[in-house]
Amino acid sequence: MSDPARSPSADAVLEVRGLEKHFGGLYALSGLDMEVRRGEIVSVIGPNGAGKSTLFNVITGIYEPDAGDIRYQGSTIVGLRPHQVVKLGIARTFQSVRLFANMTILENAMVGQHCRSKGGVFGSIVRTPGVRAEEDRIRQRAEEALSFFGKRLSGYRLEQPAFSLSYANRRRLEMARAMATDPQVLLLDEPTAGMNPRETLELRDHIVRMRDELGLTVVVIEHDMRVVKGVSDRVIACDYGQKIAEGTYEEVANDERVIEAYLGTKAAG
Amino acid sequence: MAARRWVRTGAFAGIVTIFLALVGLIGGFTDVFLIGDEVTFAGLMLLLPAFVAGFVAAAPRIEGGERREMSLGEAAVAAAVAAASAGFVFALAVLFTDLIGDERIRPIFLNVSPSLMEFVAFGQSTVVGAVILVALSTMAGVLGGVLRAAPPVIRRPVTAAVVVTVLFGFLQRVIPIALDQLSLERDWLYHPIHDGLTWVGAAVVAAISAGISLLNTRFGARVRGSLSSSIGGRSGLAMSPVRLIASVAAVALLIAAPLLLGSVISEVLGTVMVFALLGIGLNIVVGYAGLLDLGYVFFFALGAYSLALLTGATLNVYGVPPDPAISGDLNFYIAIPIVMLIAAAAGLLVGAPVLRLRGDYLALVTLGLGEMVTVLVGSPWLVPLVGGPSGMRGITDAAIGGFAFRDPQRFYYLALAFVALAAFLSWRLATSRIGRAWTAMREDEQTADAMGISTTRFKLLAFAIGGAIGSLGGALFAVKIGSLTPASFQVIVSIQVLGLVILGGLGSIPGVLVGALVLVGLPGLLREFEEYRFLAYGAAVVAVMVLRPQGLVPNVRRSRELQEEERAQDEWAKAVEEGETPGELGPPAEVTT
Amino acid sequence: MAPSLRGGTLAGTEAPHVAVARLGRFERLPWRRIILVVLGIVVGGVVVLGTLRTLGLDRVEGGYSGGAWRDFIVQGAAQGAIFAMIALGYSLVYGILRMINFAHGEVFMAGAFGSFFFADAYAKSGFLNRSPLLALAIVTLVAVAVSVGTAVLLERLAYRPLRNAPRLVPLITAIGATLFLQNAFRGFFGPQPYGYPKPTVLAGNITVLGVQIQRTQLLVLVVAVICMIVLQWFVATTRTGRSMRAVAQDREIASLMGINVDRVIVVTFAIGGVLAGIAGVLFSLSFEQVQFTMGFRPGIAAFTAAVLGGIGSIGGAALGGFVIGLLQAVGPPLILTGFGIPSVFSLKDAFVFLVLVLVLVFRPGGLLGTGEAEKV
Ligand SMILES: Nc1ncnc2c1ncn2[C@@H]1O[C@H](COP(=O)(O)OP(=O)(O)O)[C@@H](O)[C@H]1O
């Protein structure tokens, strides 16, 4: 299991303070605070439109926040471009799966290793021994990441284009691609959406394995409460761009405001 | 119902025929013979639309989700209806013109010439001519329809025979020269007086091309199988032997071409090579990185003018001192790397502020930059630097120890060497980590960024490398021509290069060569068609985009991308609905067996 | 145990793959912003410096009189009115299809060229001078018919099959169509320019509100303003206009609501054609010449105008058109003369392209628009 108490700096690997993001008059995030400790699995829940995906987009640099700070390992990452954020060690998946549909499965994962390699123009043209070795390493690393999901994405599949995959496998490939970036923090946006119950349960175990076997810190946006219950070290509930509850699954699930957010005023209004 | 569709197809073909007549592609070519005394280019243009109409009308239909092939009889009927309509529409136009009097239309539509009117009347009265026209169109259409409905083992060889024979007809100024050079007899193949193929020659060409095509069909698979085992090729050879032989032949032809074809044609081939070089460069930008650059002429001009300045060319302006404001005296081979560096730097400089723009805006910004170059090199302001409208002259001939490259045959080899080099670089890049980053970026820029690819950096890289290769093209062009004027650096260059990259198939290097040969070579070899080249360009670009987005020689991935996107989306939607399909976990049958 | 990522190759240790990367100061700098600011300062500096130096010149040194500036402005406004009308075509189509109809400049050229033969015939028969109003009305109708025909054919043959293709595909097609249309007209009518007749009533100047203005320019301004008002009314109040707005908002939903999307798109192209046809006649009357290449640069200027105003917006296109017209007429003399550049007007087009580049770099959303964030 994880060992959150090892050192003070390891305590909060990711820290979000007073985060705001507005779209016109819409406050997708309005003063959100949260922190994620090293080696834990945090679930972010909340009704649709609560701003969960926006949170990921702001953390990963796709949107710039209007106010607030995001600190990763103690230093701010606000204003960095997405590829810089990945390089620092925060990888993500998208709610609407976004693969490179016409690249092969292996190539998709190899793209993940891009930020850990540096072969340049000269090396690529001359094919220096260094570049060749690096290319081998990229490939090997990508295959490893793919084999995390067993046989589903490896073997003969490696050379198939990503568009030929089933929906569930696309989600898995997207996760493998993110894992191939050698991240410390993995942000998963509704990883089980569109999966059938069997696949969902299987993925639940995978998420736990990510923490236990790979030592990853995982933040997962999830609607399926069985998954949330099964994986979470901690749960954060959001509504209207703010954190409305935080704690263990039981605490949050029984919180009045959470119940209200899911059932109450919003649907009626 | 179906009949109405056939008539509509035919009527459209008729209108196309009228269009061809009005732009002068019929009346102006009644004396360009393709085969024997009978088949002229004008005749081809007159009947081709009807033929195509027949072909299209007989195409299989998707009915109730099922693909339904037509029987030969049905196909013939459909094609006949379509083609007769085509002929009818055109005949109506002819009759109408005759009624008003062609001399009254001519001041507006310049190509309604007496020779056109005579040709479409077949030397008869207009009414009889119209009847003949409809009859001939119908025949052409039925041919097309029957061909479409015939099984592939017939359709492919016949199509190949027709296409290659017509191509040989077009190459009537090229192939005879090669035959002469090889001291081969030519009169059996090409008519001694009017240059077209003889019927005997046409028959031989058709038979040979049909035979080769047959080898490539399933019927030929067995033959091929024994062929490749007798050659001793490894199993799992990447190319079929026919393709392998074709590739080797193509390379041999590329090397031998100037020797076979003499200096006039080598001159054209030199231009083809310059454009191939530009194509390879632009292909990196458009085909690999997915950035639509409409201002590629910028790099072409930059290369040409900076080479001129670096190697001591003089201004072409009278009354001012002949030396430009900046002038070097470098050897061509020393100047070339500098030129490329300048271009790469310019690519970075120009690219940096604009590359974050969305694709279509980027296209227009680059167009604007290209146009600015065009205006600037021709403006009075820059006369002291680049000579303004009258340009520069006295550009180096790239000599190596007295061996000059101005001569067309020699220039060809110089250009070919650079093309080979650029193709090699481009291929190596495409198959590296960098190429992977470009592909990812082209597929989905935002996701590529979110997966750790600095899109700005890789766009700039594509821009800089593409720009450097483009400037190389410009420099070679300057060497070839020996002098520069702004007229050579118009926006049309950008579009021409884009056109050949697209026609060849985005992302494909052999495609660039084919595109350059077809779009630059063919019109250059057939001087009569010079003024129609851009019309053909435009039509080709539209047709490729609408009908065959992957181009003539597709890059495998690129064609998947353009063609199968839809299928992928369907599948995806289906998969979402049904959940994962059970059979999906096991490997497909053909892998296990 | 299933193969895991443990014991990876990167470090060669038992530690899982956890990359340790740091970004240097240098990498953390907001490069794009720095480049933009530097570029902005350079451009701004050149503009200010050039203007000051030009205004400091007196007549002998190549400066301009007040009257000259007034002429530039009137000329720019008239030119801008034509750009605005063409720009509306770009903008309407963009609003509905999110596609740059690059060939729209040729739609304009087609109308102008088509109307020439009628205008020419009427001039030769004297009809043009006998009843100029009627003659010009017919000529304009012809231009409109040809432009609309071209635009609708373009949509039907070239763009409709590509409606769901990636964004660049229709743009490339449009470029091909541009080349095709230009050269088709060259094939029909030859490469030479034709002199476009102008009725005598339009010759000479007229004084409006104390400003001397060419009659043609007045006509251009009046017609353009009327067209824009009518268009605004049409889009705002008619049923078709409402359908257009609905399709612009969301094509799928509009189609679910029972709107015939194909028809709306055709109508949009047709309206663009109408405006381009009228603009074609106005342009020909102003420059008294037609040629197969005449559509290209006005087309780009108009596109620039549409972007400048915020593509997709009618008011924006109109505003952008006038701004571009004025910039093109006033900018080169005002900014470039001060640097002692000879024949500044030959750089007029380069100036437009420069504006295009700068607008797209600094305000891709246009003057009126806001920067839009794409949804993820
Ligand atoms: N790019 C955008 N432009 C405008 N509105 C946006 C954008 N992205 C998200 N929103 C809005 O912000 C709100 C929060 O969205 P999101 O973060 O996707 O919610 P969820 O919690 O369901 O993931 C929603 O109302 C959504 O419509």
Ligand SMILES: [Mg+2]
């Ligand atoms: Mg979401």
